[in-house]
Amino acid sequence: MDIKDIKRLRELTGVGMTDAKKALVESKGDFDKALEAMRKKGMTKAEKSSEREARAGIIGSYLHDSRIGVLVEVNCETDFVARNEIFTDLVKNIAMHIAASNPEYVSSDEVSDEIKQKIVAEFTEKAKHDNRPADMIAKIVDGQVSKYFQEKALLSQPYIKNPDQDVATFIKENIAKLGENIVVKRFSRMALGEVTQ
Numbered sequence: 001m002d003i004k005d006i007k008r009l010r011e012l013t014g015v016g017m018t019d020a021k022k023a024l025v026e027s028k029g030d031f032d033k034a035l036e037a038m039r040k041k042g043m044t045k046a047e048k049s050s051e052r053e054a055r056a057g058i059i060g061s062y063l064h065d066s067r068i069g070v071l072v073e074v075n076c077e078t079d080f081v082a083r084n085e086i087f088t089d090l091v092k093n094i095a096m097h098i099a100a101s102n103p104e105y106v107s108s109d110e111v112s113d114e115i116k117q118k119i120v121a122e123f124t125e126k127a128k129h130d131n132r133p134a135d136m137i138a139k140i141v142d143g144q145v146s147k148y149f150q151e152k153a154l155l156s157q158p159y160i161k162n163p164d165q166d167v168a169t170f171i172k173e174n175i176a177k178l179g180e181n182i183v184v185k186r187f188s189r190m191a192l193g194e195v196t197q
Contacts, residue, residue: 005034006024007020019038020034020038023035023037053181054076056075056076056077056082060088062096067191068189068191069099069189070189070190072094072095086174086178087174087178087182090174093161094171095187096160098189101157102191103153103154105152106153106155106184106187108150108152108153108156111152111153116145120145123144123145123148124141127141154167155168171184
């Protein structure tokens with residue numbers, strides 16, 4: 001067993017040396033299997049952490065080419081974690097993702113009923129116009145509306161640095177590493193020359 005693998009596994013998951021070594025032994029030295037096992041354990045811990053209140057944190061910023069600017073408030077439980085390099089990198093990466101992906105909401109839970117109804121009406125009209133079977137329209141529209149808001153919500157967008165996971169999963173991995181609840185509270189994105197409504 002390579003000490004480099006143990007160190008790498010520790011860095012990626014935030015677990016202790018003993019746990020990293022144990023995971024590699026259990027996976028018979030297969031690094032990817034060990035990483036997956038540790039992530040599953042970490043995710044379970046992260047789920048428990050997500051129930052705790054997050055009131056500390058930082059407001060991070062990202063400026064892209066002096067043309068796109070982002071401010072994002074990300075909360076954690078303690079000032080100690082708020083000053084941690086893993087946390088500050090997380091906030092910077094979230095701000096960078098917002099600059100690139102231009103979400104409208106933190107999560108789809110923020111979308112008002114009025115906006116949801118408007119989008120449902122638009123997709124229903126389109127489905128009728130496309131001569132979809134009447135008994136299938138509701139199901140088709142439901143899927144389209146769900147996909148539409150997933151694309152508009154930060155937490156459900158594919159994370160720009162790893163499109164195989166969404167932003168929520170990226171945050172959960174950091175919750176597992178830091179052992180504290182982490183919440184994206186709000187963000188603001190500005191693009192040069194953009195017309196605001």
